[in-house]
Amino acid sequence: MLIYNKKKSHLSENQVTPESVYLQRRQILQGLGLGLGAAALSAPASAGLFDALLGSKETKEQGAKEVIASTEPLTFSQPKAYQLDIAPTAEGVATTYNNFYEFGADKSDPARYAQQFKTKPWTITISGEVEHPQTIDVWAWLEKQQLEERIYRHRCVEAWSMVIPWLGVPLSSIIKAAKPTSKAKYVAFETLYDPKQMRGQSSRFVGGGIEYPYVEGLRLDEAMHPLALLAVGMYGKTLPPQNGAPVRLVLPWKYGFKGIKSIVNIHLTDKQPPTTWNKLASYEYGFYANVNPKVDHPRWSQATERVIAEGGLFGSGRQPTLMFNGYEDEVASLYQGMDLRKFY
């Protein structure tokens, strides 16, 4: 994030799909009898269809065509509780404006440098305070999962936001299966460490000075909350590498940095685990990192956010930030009695 000198975002107006164009695309797909999760068309075919019907240059211009082609369509349900009345951010934006420091500190680096990232085979270990430690073969496991689409607000601590249609399963399902012991109070997560594949891990300059592997953590009750999602896809398909393939966390009431990507280890413990950004700058990034418009970052306000999907031609581009990112009713009870200025 903004500790190190970073170039300004390269996002330009033509990278933003106005809502009208997004809705037009949706209508065209519906007219053709295809939903968002249209498995009838292969992903590359549907991307080509968008371009042919609407003359969109967005994916070509950003090299996102390759991104879309490397993902696979998924089958999923769309529970009403997790749909939003807001148009999701354009896919071409959400897959090219990323934070994934293992591939570089610039927003455009992950899409540029992660395309050769090997996500098959992939295993996740679940260890520590559990009765059934396990090693999960992710792709075999995925075949048995009933995926849900959850359209969540996505708020980065850098004060920008998007709306993303994720696909995944509740994080609680994988934790329950391992049977936490009574000592388990926290859950620690770790990203793959592979400097040969991740250029940022072999150079402090490229990787933003982070000590790798990237690590994150939650209290066990936060991890078991129904909103906490173990995501394997977005926009109807498997995750592209720059968004954290093959498995990442999505915690919509917290700042985006808690959403650790490309997870290989989940460890249950009785102690609060270290987290990457807290280790780097504890006065700026706390363990909890709940979205809170009343608690500013030491160097900028968190009261409003730049809406990436609506920037550029349409709308003001800024909106007020909501307490717990709009999920207050669901999660406030987790933090009852806590001083949220102290536990930021």
Ligand code: MTE
């Ligand atoms: N996970 C890893 N392993 N490395 C990272 O650099 N960046 C975090 C989070 N997960 C990051 C990570 C930050 S700061 C944000 S805002 C989100 O991923 C961005 O997710 P997105 O690129 O899908 O929008």
